[in-house]
Amino acid sequence: MHLPDGFLSPPVFASGWVLALGSLSYCLKKTREILKDKMIPLMGVMAAFIFAAQMLNFPVLGGTSGHLLGGVLAAVALGPFAGFIVISLVLAVQCLVFQDGGITALGANIVNMGLAGTIVGYYIYAALKKSVFRNNALAAVFLSAWVSVILASGLCALELAFSQASPLNIVLPAMLFVHVFIGLGEAIITGMVVMFIIKVRPDLIYAKPAG
């Protein structure tokens, strides 16, 4: 879902940058407030794992592939704000070092995958865990990971439509459709990894600080 340069029009990608920088600033501040020592290496390991996992495209439908986004995964382990930082870091390195995602589009990519894919995904997970899936954290993880990808793709489609790359009634259904399937992959991978973490190191799951 990494937007290259050229897809978005200047007003759209500039707005993306404004929103991304504002969010980064906020999340850095919040992360600093809640950062525990154990989170420091975990942020490194999470970033490394998500970066590597994003390289492993899996086929979906015919002739298309998907890959892990890792937003909900990062947020379940580190919380929404540190999770956002990790995802943004991965996206920035991918853009600058590996030419994966455009530099003008980096702001929008951070908004799509960091804000929608990670922070909103986290709050969906938290809400589900508190209500419908009180005894089944894994179900909350699975569903929120799935939805997070669909949401991110929908936001991406909106940006493309506003940039006049494609009409909304064409690009939105197309993006949503393929990302329903990619999101399923995300849900399965995220669920498996979280299940593994819960089994071996349950203390590495983020718990919202009291007060």
Next chain:
Amino acid sequence: MKRKDIVIGLGLAAVLAVFSFLASSFPDGLERVAVDKDFIERSASLIKSPIPDYLFPGISHKKLAGSIAGIAGVLLVFGLGIGLSSLLRKRI
């Protein structure tokens, strides 16, 4: 996080990176939509990156170039992740 856990986590990431050449080469969701809905030609690259397309330059063997690029990325992102969070910790 104990050093052993860090090594295991990082090691797992490294293994994934090494085997990245096994990944599907089909276009991802966005690219597929861009091709199908005819806006892929808008794509441009405004900056020059050192390891474009996850292939380490100067290595002719494509799978090896990919694995090395993956390892480089894993180490870089790990280092930056630790560095950034350490910086944040110190500011308290």
